[in-house]
Amino acid sequence: MxxxxxxxxxxxxxxxxxxxxxxxxxxxxxxxxxxxxxxxxxxxxxxxxxxxxxxxxxxxxxxxxxxxxxxxxxxxxxxxxxxxxxxxxxxxxxxxxxxxxxxxxxxxxxxxxxxxxxxxxxxxxxxxxxxxxxxxxxxxxxxxxxxxxxxxDSEMPQVRFDKIDDEDVATCVSKGWYLTPNVTWMDRAERDLSNHSTVEVLEEQINGFYRVFAVLRYPVKLNEKYVCQITETDVNNQPFRVIRKYPKRKYPQGYDFYLEI
Missing domain, CATH: 2.60.40.10 (Immunoglobulins)
Incomplete structure (x- = not known):
């Protein structure tokens, strides 16, 4: 006690x-x-x-x-x-x-x-x-x-510039494993560019979780700053926070203490 x-x-x-x-x-x-x-x-x-x-x-x-x-x-x-x-x-x-x-x-x-x-x-x-x-x-x-x-709650992997079919693109690869990942791309002005991107499964586990490879085609400017943000949309796989719950206070307000079993 x-x-x-x-x-x-x-x-x-x-x-x-x-x-x-x-x-x-x-x-x-x-x-x-x-x-x-x-x-x-x-x-x-x-x-x-x-x-x-x-x-x-x-x-x-x-x-x-x-x-x-x-x-x-x-x-x-x-x-x-x-x-x-x-x-x-x-x-x-x-x-x-x-x-x-x-x-x-x-x-x-x-x-x-x-x-x-x-x-x-x-x-x-x-x-x-x-x-x-x-x-x-x-x-x-x-x-x-x-x-x-x-x-x-989100991963922000490193963004790299590359060429695909002679086109400048920005890419990112997740380090984490996701069940239902959502990939968001933004530029320096925090404009959402996600509609100009594609997401592919890079590696998959037996339990259904996988890593992703994302490509941004905007067109991409090599002197621009891009941010790749990946979040898990399944609430059951989002981070767990400890919440300690106490029963309703059973003592007068003047007694400022709790009893833990």
């Missing part, structure tokens, strides 16, 4: 909270989670780690069945380790690392002497949407910082 509470100052009636820095990323790209401490001057006697916490949206619900069904689903994810990256004794310690991050994260050791413990996260996916905590300890100090990754 876990009790969580929020206290307000009866004199000033003020509450204080610190929100983590927010980093927005498109799926299937690489991102750097920044972390810097002035007391870190090298790897000697340094211990630091990156851990993740789920992002939760909290609100009350009337339906108790919906509340309990949610918590059974939420507990399933509790089996995963929170550890994303760990370093001590002058080396990486990844034995307890969450398997979702195996081979996908690294810290540039050449930047540690400048106080930077920033984490490179490769090939971001919707499951990576979370709050990440960077913690460090040395004989000269200790500190923590947090950053929240929000994964956008």
């Amino acid at each position: 876990l009790w969580s509470s929020v206290f307000t100052n009866p004199i000033s009636s003020l509450t204080f909270s610190v929100s983590p820095e927010e980093l927005r990323a498109h799926p299937f790209t690489d991102v750097t989670l920044s972390c810097h401490f002035s007391f870190v001057e090298g790897t000697e006697n340094l211990e630091f780690s990156w851990e993740r916490e789920d992002i939760t949206e909290e609100y009350e619900v009337e339906n108790d069945e919906e509340y309990y069904r949610f918590f059974r689903h939420y507990d399933f994810f509790a089996i995963y380790s929170k550890l994303v990256y760990q370093f001590h004794n002058n080396t990486e310690q990844l034995e307890d690392q969450n398997s979702l991050y195996e081979g996908r994260v690294s810290v540039d050791r050449t930047e540690i002497s400048e106080g930077s413990l920033s984490l490179l996260l490769r090939n971001v996916d919707f499951m990576d949407e979370a709050i990440y905590k960077c913690s460090a300890i040395t004989p000269d100090g200790r500190g923590e910082s947090t950053i929240k990754i929000i994964v956008e």
